[in-house]
Amino acid sequence: MGGHAPGTAGDEHLDTLAAAARAALVREIEASGAWAADPVWRTAFEAVPRHLFVPYYYVGVVGGHERRWGEHPDPAARERWLRGAYADTPLATRLRDGELLSSSSQPSLMAMMLTELGIRDGDRVLEIGAGTGYNAALLAHRLGDDDLVTTVDLEPEITESARRHLAAAGYRPAVVTGDGTRGVPERAPYDRIVATCALPAVPPAWLAQCRPGGRILTPFATGLLALTVYDRGRAEGRFLHTAAYFVPLRGGGRPDPRPPGLGAVPRRARDDDLFRFLLGLTHGRLDPQEAYALWEREGAPTRERYGVTVSGDRAWVWLDAPEGPYSWPLPY
Known part of the structure; x- marks a missing residue:
C-alpha cells in the first residue's frame, strides 16, 4: 500500500524511514501479544x-500543545512527525480550545480490540467513531473487501478527512456522517460492531442491526465490553482485562474518573484504577463508601469479573454472574 505523505512526494528518505518505522511498530505490537489469538492482523498493520x-497531530508541551505535521518546511521536523506517527501511542488529532475531540488510538490497543472482535472472512463490520480512518483501513485490509466495512461519525469534518485519508491509502469503505448511537441501518445487518469512543450505555439500535451470534466490542467506563448478541433484544458479555480510555462519543474531554464524596475512602482505593472502574460502572448507584466495602470484601475485583446483560428494555451490570448477588441497573 505505502504511498507518500502529503507534501513529501519523491522524498525517498522519508519513504524509507516510514517503512522502517512501520516495521518497528509491528515488532512492538507483536511483542505485546496483542494479536496472538489471530496473527492475521500482523499483515494488516504491516500494510496500512x-x-x-495523521498528516498532523498534537503533542503536549509545557503550556499547551505543539502541532507536528508532514508538510513542515524543516526536514528534521517532518522526520519527527513521521517517527511520532509510528510510535505505539495515541495521537491527538483534533483539539478545540485545548480540549481533545478526536484521536488516533494506541496501535497495540487497536490490534488487541480487532483481535477480540473475532472477525471471520466475509463478516460485515460497523465501526462507531471514524476517527482518522486508520482503523477502518485495517478492517478493510483484513477483510479484503472495502464494501464489508462501514464507519460512522457525527462530525462532517471528521468523516471528510477520514474519507480523504482512506483514499490516499487505497481504501474505500463506506464512510457515513451520522449519530453512531443509531448505527447505520441502511447497511445492516452486521456481524461485528466495534466502537472507538466511550458511551454511557449500549444503544438498542446496535443489537437490532447485529446478526444473532454477532459480537459488539465497545469502550465503557474505562474498560472494554465484549457482548455476544443473541437476538434483537438480548446481548450479554464480560469486560476484557485491560483498561481503556477513549474520547466520549459526542466529543469533549475525558470525564473526571473521581466522583465527589470520596473523602472517607482510603487513599489506596481512591488511587486504584480498579476501584475507580467500579465507581464508573455503577453510575452513582453505589455511594463511594458502599463501593469501597464491596471492593474490599470481593478482593479488588479485576475488570473481567464484571459483565453486562441487555434483555428487552432492561440493561444491568453485574459482578461474577448475571443473576448473582451484585448487580446494578444501567441506562438503556
Whole structure:
C-alpha cells in the first residue's frame, strides 16, 4: 500500500524511514501479544501506512500543545512527525480550545480490540467513531473487501478527512456522517460492531442491526465490553482485562474518573484504577463508601469479573454472574 505523505512526494528518505518505522511498530505490537489469538492482523498493520492517516497531530508541551505535521518546511521536523506517527501511542488529532475531540488510538490497543472482535472472512463490520480512518483501513485490509466495512461519525469534518485519508491509502469503505448511537441501518445487518469512543450505555439500535451470534466490542467506563448478541433484544458479555480510555462519543474531554464524596475512602482505593472502574460502572448507584466495602470484601475485583446483560428494555451490570448477588441497573 505505502504511498507518500502529503507534501513529501519523491522524498525517498522519508519513504524509507516510514517503512522502517512501520516495521518497528509491528515488532512492538507483536511483542505485546496483542494479536496472538489471530496473527492475521500482523499483515494488516504491516500494510496500512499510519502516517497517511495523521498528516498532523498534537503533542503536549509545557503550556499547551505543539502541532507536528508532514508538510513542515524543516526536514528534521517532518522526520519527527513521521517517527511520532509510528510510535505505539495515541495521537491527538483534533483539539478545540485545548480540549481533545478526536484521536488516533494506541496501535497495540487497536490490534488487541480487532483481535477480540473475532472477525471471520466475509463478516460485515460497523465501526462507531471514524476517527482518522486508520482503523477502518485495517478492517478493510483484513477483510479484503472495502464494501464489508462501514464507519460512522457525527462530525462532517471528521468523516471528510477520514474519507480523504482512506483514499490516499487505497481504501474505500463506506464512510457515513451520522449519530453512531443509531448505527447505520441502511447497511445492516452486521456481524461485528466495534466502537472507538466511550458511551454511557449500549444503544438498542446496535443489537437490532447485529446478526444473532454477532459480537459488539465497545469502550465503557474505562474498560472494554465484549457482548455476544443473541437476538434483537438480548446481548450479554464480560469486560476484557485491560483498561481503556477513549474520547466520549459526542466529543469533549475525558470525564473526571473521581466522583465527589470520596473523602472517607482510603487513599489506596481512591488511587486504584480498579476501584475507580467500579465507581464508573455503577453510575452513582453505589455511594463511594458502599463501593469501597464491596471492593474490599470481593478482593479488588479485576475488570473481567464484571459483565453486562441487555434483555428487552432492561440493561444491568453485574459482578461474577448475571443473576448473582451484585448487580446494578444501567441506562438503556
